[in-house]
Amino acid sequence: MEATLDTFQLLGKLFYYFLESLVYCIIPKRKKSVAGEIVLITGAGSGLGRELAIKFSHLGAILVLWDINKEGILETSRLVKKNGGEKVYTYTCDCGNRQEVYNVAKQVKKEVGDVTILINNAGCVTGKSFLETPDNMVEKSFHVNALSHFWTYKAFLPAMIAADHGHLVCISSAAGQIGTNGLVDYSASKFAACGTAEALFFELNLQRKTKIKITIVCPYFINTGMFDGCATKYPLLLPLLEPEFATQTIVNAILRNQLYVLMPKILWFAMIIKQVFSVKMILAVSKYLGMDTFLLNFKGRQPAKEIQTGIEETPSIQAAKKVMQ
Numbered sequence: 001m002e003a004t005l006d007t008f009q010l011l012g013k014l015f016y017y018f019l020e021s022l023v024y025c026i027i028p029k030r031k032k033s034v035a036g037e038i039v040l041i042t043g044a045g046s047g048l049g050r051e052l053a054i055k056f057s058h059l060g061a062i063l064v065l066w067d068i069n070k071e072g073i074l075e076t077s078r079l080v081k082k083n084g085g086e087k088v089y090t091y092t093c094d095c096g097n098r099q100e101v102y103n104v105a106k107q108v109k110k111e112v113g114d115v116t117i118l119i120n121n122a123g124c125v126t127g128k129s130f131l132e133t134p135d136n137m138v139e140k141s142f143h144v145n146a147l148s149h150f151w152t153y154k155a156f157l158p159a160m161i162a163a164d165h166g167h168l169v170c171i172s173s174a175a176g177q178i179g180t181n182g183l184v185d186y187s188a189s190k191f192a193a194c195g196t197a198e199a200l201f202f203e204l205n206l207q208r209k210t211k212i213k214i215t216i217v218c219p220y221f222i223n224t225g226m227f228d229g230c231a232t233k234y235p236l237l238l239p240l241l242e243p244e245f246a247t248q249t250i251v252n253a254i255l256r257n258q259l260y261v262l263m264p265k266i267l268w269f270a271m272i273i274k275q276v277f278s279v280k281m282i283l284a285v286s287k288y289l290g291m292d293t294f295l296l297n298f299k300g301r302q303p304a305k306e307i308q309t310g311i312e313e314t315p316s317i318q319a320a321k322k323v324m325q
């Protein structure tokens with residue numbers, strides 16, 4: 001009897017939440033305010049991290065910027081200030097180093113306060129086939145792309161729980177949802193990042209800590225320089241994303257407390273195909289989409305490459321360009 005009641009209750013809830021999500025498709029959820037929130041962005045020294053910093057500063061957030069690249073975060077801080085931002089704190093930190101993360105986190109708490117929005121964005125890629133990937137690069141991928149999330153969540157989540165307020169953001173990748181050839185270590189570490197954030201979502205919500213929000217971001221290639229040289233076979237179907245579009249989508253998702261962000265949206269079909277199609281059909285689709293060739297000319301981040309979003313060329317970039325020439 002109890003099981004029947006339970007099942008009917010579940011069906012009722014599913015129907016209600018289905019209708020609710022249909023309404024949200026037509027009238028999107030209201031965006032929350034992040035003015036005065038302390039937003040920590042790892043990997044803020046270039047690419048998405050830099051763009052996110054500029055956007056959150058426009059929204060009135062207090063910024064805490066971390067990167068292993070000191071020049072990079074100083075430049076981001078300068079750009080934020082040039083765009084009107086005032087409260088920016090920069091810290092050099094190797095996010096893959098547990099003790100360093102804990103030490104710098106303590107410093108942030110003392111000097112700035114409790115972080116309320118944590119964006120785990122720092123990332124690295126090897127871009128070699130499985131057998132060509134050196135062991136130390138496999139370890140590095142896991143340290144930076146996956147384990148660092150454990151250390152930062154552990155450092156900042158307790159204060160969020162105590163305040164019953166906070167947001168954890170995991171910048172993963174489409175390769176963290178679909179195993180990707182030529183990116184085995186990257187893909188595996190990004191799956192781990194997604195799994196960590198998703199498991200934490202269930203843990204927090206089932207413990208009724210529902211005020212701590214989680215957002216998991218899985219983009220396809222973005223034109224930031226990290227995947228320089230990669231090509232997409234049918235850009236109309238699967239376009240390389242522009243940093244401006246990607247960062248705005250991430251910011252909107254955070255402001256609406258969205259759990260998953262897959263960019264472009266066509267990736268949702270890939271997720272279904274992966275579960276439903278036969279192995280031969282999946283392989284045919286991957287070949288059609290050019291998965292066998294997209295990394296052929298992979299170069300990765302070039303020192304002089306700056307993202308194409310109107311951000312001016314900085315002295316450090318100019319210096320790097322000279323070295324390259």
Ligand SMILES: NC(=O)c1ccc[n+]([C@@H]2O[C@H](COP(=O)([O-])OP(=O)(O)OC[C@H]3O[C@@H](n4cnc5c(N)ncnc54)[C@H](O)[C@@H]3O)[C@@H](O)[C@H]2O)c1
Nearest residue numbers: 043045046047048068094095121122123173221222224226
């Ligand atoms: N660019 C893409 O095509 C793409 C696609 C999907 C996901 N992503 C993810 O988005 C995030 C941002 O990537 P991006 O495109 O802006 O690349 P990016 O190379 O411009 O930025 C990565 C930043 O992380 C920093 N970083 C690297 N190792 C670090 C460490 N140990 N500690 C602290 N900082 C470290 C780098 O210095 C750099 O500033 C990454 O996690 C990446 O995996 C990128």
